[in-house]
Amino acid sequence: MYTEFSQLPIEKRQDIEKHWWKKIHRMDLLYLCYGITIVSLVVISYFLGAFNLLPFDPEEMDLDNMMVGIGAEGHILGTDFMGRDLLSRMILGIQAYFLPGLLAIVIALSFGSFLGVLSGFYGGRIDTGVTYFNNLVDSFPRLVLILLVVAAFKPDIYYIMIIVGLTNAPVVAALIKNKIQFLKQKNFIESSIAMGLPTHLIIFKHILWYNCRSILIIQATLGMGEAILMETSLSYLGFGVQEPTPSWGNMVQAGSNYLMQGNFWPSTAPALAIMFTILGFYLLGDALNHILEGRKS
């Protein structure tokens, strides 16, 4: 049912005016709440890990309770094959994702928008050069590149995330370039120049903020998911975060050896954490995009 705002009863109108969240679509509100919950859990876990406020010492082996399931006495999420507390290790595992993931996002967005603006706004030879660079990066298998870097330096999560960020940059660049070219077809940029707007205002305010912010938000949340997934696949190959430092990826890998014996929990718990976290970031991005740009349906 659609009713004009002015026709609603006065209490309802005042109610809507007073509470900003009543203007948001119900689904978006749900996504937003879920996303914010997940992100704040991640942030809280990061600080808990950073200040070492864990329920158990993550490296202390409880040899009496090896591979106990969920809900065991003392160990809420159970223990792994060496009797280490899973909850503590999962909280500490965030350390491998939070700051490195942010680094990957910052690199991807800043480098990507720099390239995108260069090729879209200035065009010509710069555009050709940037396109060739993007094709080069796109055509090179990312995993091989990361393995090369890990082999050349050391398996440090920051090196991996720098590469993840750099290889994500061409995607951002291509999206921003397309957007700018679309805007150039409508002569909005031309008219802005004719109106005497300085170039930095046009690029940063009108192009990047107003017209590309949905791209940037989506890419930021996708980038976080990408970073977590990339670490997981590397850990599975044994090139991610190295034991005994926990990360969700190497916890899945370590636990998978015992799946066949029926002890699925040490592997499933971090896998579920990965799933819900990535989902949280994606849905948060979706909700923010809908709130900022308006829902399409």
Next chain:
Amino acid sequence: MNTAEHLKIEDLHTYFYSNVKRAFIHSVNGVSLTVNKGETLGIVGESGSGKSISMLSTMGLINAAPGVLQGEVTLHTKQGSESLLKGLDQFVKIDIQDKRIISVKKDLNAWNKQVENNMKHIRGKEISMIFQNPKAAMNPYETIGKQIVEMVLLHTELRNKHEAKEKAVYWLERVKIDSPQWRFDNHPFGLSGGMCQRAMVAMALSSEPSLLIADEPTTGLDATIQSKIIDLLAELQQELGITMVLISHDISVISRLSDNIAVMYSGTVMEQGPAKAVLDVNSDKTHPYTQALLSSVPEEHNLLANGHLKSIDGEVPDTIDIPAGCRFYARCKMKHSGIEKQCHHENPPFQEISPGHRVRCWLRIN
């Protein structure tokens, strides 16, 4: 009305290069125009005659190579006169053979930098421009109010956001938008085409320019809205005393607004003069092209015997191979008047036949 010059364009050349045909496209080929202070100059001509390109060149908005090559553009402001193309000729090297430019070397980067430098105090502050598709010319993600406030803060003395908002609402009211307070928070897609063009006019005027270039402001609007926009422009021009350049392919739009009219064809100005002299249907002083344009206006006395509209036979010639003689020769109805040879082989000069009325036609000069 005083007749001090405001903008003077002399012998402007803007070329493009066709990579397929390996030839220059002579989009603007020696355009000379004068706009008097406080008056309206209407530029009329068919599509592709170089109307828009000559004004975009004036504003330094041509990005494609080689772009503007030669010419002199002088703008008279309160601070004195200023050449908009100053210091630019050092970046261009031109080879001329038989009065035709055959090769060009242009340092585009240095040129663009110099243009930015020259235009920094001109764009928005002295000259504003409105474009033909208002919805495409505004930021689709920002409210029209905020865009106008941005203009006000950039180009006027107002620094206070609240005052700037009041000013923006004032301008929205000035262009006759209903309930401007409310429309202030609308995005461009929330407005109709006509209202969006009004907002665009408000945005262009909010920086208080002395010259307004309107590039086909009524194209894409329906007929009643068109005439309302034209009335609005005429009214604002009278009240604010600004100078206006109006570009249109519709000679009836031009005739309603202009004090002076320039008729463009194939990259040159064929005729410029006071509106009365140029629009005089019975005059034998005007250019045959102007007469042909006037007789193809859809009005009752212009209809043919079978009730059809008159049209100008032939097509606008492409601007790659420009003829040596008169550009309009191929379509001219008066070419059989005994001077065909001269018309065919020699390009007529742009000569003054009465004060302020210049024509490029052998028939009128002789």
